[in-house]
Amino acid sequence: MNKTLGSTLITSGTMIGAGMLAMPLTSAGMGLTFTIILLGILWVLLTYSALLFVEVYQTAEYDAGIGTLASQYFGKLGRIVATSVLMIFLYALLSAYVTGGGAILSSTLPDFATPNLKMKASILLFTIFFGVFIIIGTQIVDILNRILFVFMLLALLIVLGLMIPEIKLDNLMAMPIDSTLLISASPVFFTAFGFHGSIPCLNKYLEGDVRALRISIIFGSAITLIGYILWQCSTHGVLSQTKFLEILHQDPTLNGLIEAVRIITGSSIIAGIVKIFSVLALITSFLGVALGLLECIEDLLKRACNISTNRLYLGFLTFLPPLLFAFFYPEGFILALGYAGQMFAFYAVVLPAALVWKARKLHPNLPYRVIGGKGILIIISILGMIIVNIPFLIKLGFLPKVVG
Incomplete structure (x- = not known):
């Protein structure tokens, strides 16, 4: 029970982070009604797809990674595709968290260098300090x-x-300034429910306990959804759409969100607490995602390459790419989340549907089976592929850009 509670909080804490903080940035032009509709649809879709992973994990060792699962059903090509997509997704998410955390820390520290150097030092400090906990263990x-x-x-x-x-x-x-923003914002909103990368490490932590993993996913995501709705009601209700968009166009980062709260409410206290909440949300997400990424790298090296290594080396492989991204794109918060959402749509929706499709053929009598047949698997796969292609449609001008 103690581990189940911890896993539920890791699930929820992983989600309540950069995706949640980015919501007001990307939904400022959508209006509250459209925002809540989008949240509800994505919550149902992604909780369902997470439970598909639980079903498949009954057919594998409890410490297997997603790459190993994909290899079990689709061979070497399956491992390559699944591992590549998962790593790009987790690296993109981690890049957003490192960038956002560094930006907030930089705004807090006194001026000790040029703004650019101060930002890079803040990013490095944030990553090293909290990265140590990941290296120590789950x-x-x-x-x-x-x-x-x-x-x-x-x-x-x-x-x-x-x-x-x-x-x-x-x-x-x-009302939304453009109703198609509901579609354009989907990849970023997707990351707000992006705990799927932590499922392998949670399954390992729970030693393959199917019931405990299901409870962690359902209750963890439900807690998160309630928090998201309350958060969106507050930001949309307090912040005037026109003024909010004006401020965000000047600074489409977390600092821009905090500044918008301060200017519109006229309260430094409210802005200060939003800042504290933002920091804590980023840290909890950083911990969950970094843990999932480290486990993914370990699974790849141990099972695919027959390489055993220590957690310090794994930590280096986990944090170096996000640090480089944050150094070269210090304002790339929404950019990184957009890429993460694109990869996540494939990894968290299309991949589990394909794995369950194959697993049900080979193991028709599994103890736990998610409701829904082949029709549901096809529908959610189509939705996943649509979301994967949304950034391309935005670049081609068929859909409007979101803030940032």
Whole structure:
């Protein structure tokens, strides 16, 4: 039960992070109604696809990675495709977290160098400090995550308590400036439910306990959805759409969001608590995603390359690429989330549907089976492929750009 609770909080904490913080940035022009509709659709889709992974894991060793699962059903090519997509997805997410965390830390520290150098130093400090916990192991991450999660929920409750009285009905009723923004924002919103990369490490931590993993996924994602809806009601209700978009066009980063809260509410206290919440949300997501990425790299080296290595070396492979991205694209918060959403659509929707399709043929009598037959698997795969292609449609001008 203790591990189930910890896994539930890791699931929720992994989601409540950069994706949640990016929501007001990308949904500013959508309006609250469209935003909640999009959240509901994605929650159902991604919770369902996560449970598909649980079903497939009954046919493999509990410490197997996603690459090993793909190899089991689709051979060497399956491992290459699944591992490549997963690693790009997790690296993109981690890049967003490192960039966002560095930006907030940089705005907090006193001026000790040029803005560019200060930003890079902040990014490095953020990564090294919290990366140490990942290298130590899952148990220490579980303990740290529980502590941070409690403080994050307290910060969120304080933020909501301060912002809800400031809500104006006219802001909540604002119509989208373009209804197709609902589609354009999907890849970024997708990452708000991006805990799937942590499923292998949670399954290993729970030693293959199917019931505990299901509870962790269902309750963890439900907690997150409730938090998202309350967060969106607060930001959309307090922040005037026109003014919010104006500020975000000047600074489409987390600092821009915090500055928008400060200017529109006229309260440095509210802006300060939003900042604290943002930091805690980024850290909990950073921990969950980094843990999943390290486990993915370990699975690749051990099972595909027959290479055994220590966690320090794995940590180096985990954090170096995101650091390089953050150094060269210090304002790439939304950019990284866009790439993450694109990869995530394939990894979290198309891949589990394909694995379950094959697994049900070979193992028709598994103890746990997710409701729905082949028709549902086909529908969610099509939805996943549509989301994968949304960034290309935006670049071609068929869909509007989101802020950032």
